[in-house]
Amino acid sequence: MLAPALLSALSVAGFEQVVQWRYGTWGxxxxxxxxxxxxxxxPAIGFAGAVVLATLFVGPVR
Known part of the structure; x- marks a missing residue:
């Protein structure tokens, strides 16, 4: 029971670090x-986050 929760937390933290490294604070x-x-x-907050991510994914990366 502990192993899946730990693995999930580590994968989420790793994904967040990759997004921050690639797309910065706005990511x-x-x-x-x-x-x-x-x-x-x-849905309004989720859509706002999706719009931020979409503009980062489509736009040029510095």
């Missing part, structure tokens, strides 16, 4: 807004 903000919107079942 983490977009990821945070999307996850909070999904957990809170608030």
């Amino acid at each position: 983490v903000v977009g990821l945070l807004l999307t996850s909070v919107g999904i957990k809170a079942r608030n």
Whole structure:
């Protein structure tokens, strides 16, 4: 029971680090807004996070 939870937490933390390394602070903000919107079942916040991530993915990376 502990191993899957630990593995899940490590994979989420690793994914967050990759997003921050590749897309900077705005990537983490977009990821945070999307996850909070999904957990809170608030489509407006989730959509705002998705828009932030989409503009980062489409735009040029520095």
